[in-house]
Amino acid sequence: MRIYLAGPEVFLPDPLAVGAAKKAICVRYGLTGVFPLDTPALMPSGPPDWRRIHAANEMHIQSCDALVANLTPFRGTAADSGTVFELGYMRGLGRPVFGYTHAPADYRARVADARRLGEIWRDGEGLEVEDFGLAENLMLEGAIAASGGVLLRGQAPGGWTDLALFERCVAEVSRRILPQPNSGSRLSPSS
Amino acid sequence: MRIYLAGPEVFLPDPLAVGAAKKAICVRYGLTGVFPLDTPALMPSGPPDWRRIHAANEMHIQSCDALVANLTPFRGTAADSGTVFELGYMRGLGRPVFGYTHAPADYRARVADARRLGEIWRDGEGLEVEDFGLAENLMLEGAIAASGGVLLRGQAPGGWTDLALFERCVAEVSRRILPQPNSGSRLSPSS
Structure with missing residues (x-):
């Protein structure tokens, strides 16, 4: 099974290193990780860089069976918009x-200027702040739940390259989408 | 043609008012606007609120022929994550x-701590800042362009309820997806 590895790690100084580390973890769980910076089988040619990168990533996602997104807040309260786009796609x-x-707190608690007005939480601009006990906007959490996935929260003492939660x-x-043998570990099908 | 009206206006104090105003504009261009808070033909029942809202919105999007997203930065550098999810979906x-x-500047210019290091722009954390002259992450812009759409930028003196750019x-x-008559206005097919 091929897993698309979405996340803002592509912006790190050494993105290929974290991509390789993520792929190595996937292998240990019987999965093939596909990193956004991988070259697709049929690299699109012609248009400017950003269009080619976009086209390559859509091809990668189409070629995969599932997606794992790093939804850690990025330059604001919410996840990286490119990552969220890919989740939706x-x-x-x-x-x-x-x-x-890597931000374990509820979304509402992460909006610094959120105040309760009657039944509704609102930010300093008066815009409602979702208060469902979720980590992200309900569309992301709803899609993950409806698709059979999970959204895990945890600390990351090592920052962006800390892959403990990614591994979980x-x-x-692996447990949810790989065909399960009758019993025992799916990682040792011959045992 | 049915158009899904994605955007953080659902968080305004009076979201139905701006929804109605957006739908009225759609009508003038021969389109039917679908607002996220509309009740879908078949409202899902049972699970808790956030799951029902998510399911209803996915149903709405499935029922539409195109999507118009308000990608104005929301609680950070990028667009509202729920809106971005819907765009990807x-x-x-x-x-x-x-x-x-409503933020006309390039994405890179909106990252306050972006600095040029060699050929690459990086933020205070050392993460690359996209510098393609785009308003948003390249995945969003790439998808919009590849689908035949456009991403418009403009000022909004009236804030979130200023619909001048939405109307454009x-x-x-209307011009790109409605069947075009031989000539003249598509809004007066009998003329």
Whole structure:
């Protein structure tokens, strides 16, 4: 099974290193990780860089059976918009989506200027702040749940390259989408 | 043609008012606007609120021919994550996606701590800042362009309820996806 590895790690100084580390974890769980910066089988040619990168990533997602997104807040309260787009895209394809975030607090608690006005929480601009006990906007959480996935929360003392929570998420992917043998570990089918 | 009206206006104190105003504009361009808070033909029952809202919105998007997203930055550098998810979802369905933003500056210029290091712009954390002259992450812009849509930028002196740029975007939707008569206005087919 091929798993698309969505997340803002593509912006790290050494993105290929974290991509390789993520793929190595996938292998240990019987999965093939596909990193956004991988070269697709049929690389689109012609248009400017950003269009080619976009086209390659959509091809990658189409080629995968499920998606694991790093939904850690990125330059604001919510996850990286490119990552969120990819989560939505895979859900539009009808395939399972999973997520994890290194910000364990509820979304509402992460909006610094949220205040309760009657029944509703609102930010300093008067805009409602979702208060469902979720980590992210309900569309992301709803899609993950409806697709059979999970959104895991945890600390990451090592920052963006800390892959402990990612590994827990990959374990969930493996458990939920890989064909299960009658019993025992799916990682040792011959045992 | 049915157009899904994605955006953080659902969080305004009076979301139904702006929803009604957006739908009225759609009508003038020969389109039917579908607002996230509309009740879908078959409202899902049972699970807790956030799951029902998510399910209803996915149903709405499935029922639409195109999507117009308000991609104005929301609680950070990028667009509202729920809106971005919906944009990705519609793109995953293979249908046209359009956007507009009330922040006219390039994405890179909106990252306050972006600094140029060699060929690459990086933020204070060392993460790369996209510098393609785009308003949003390349996945969003790439999807909009590849689907035949446009992403419009403009000022909004009236804030979240200022619909001038939204109307320009709806005019683009109408021009690009409605069947065109031989000549003249598509809004007066009998003339």
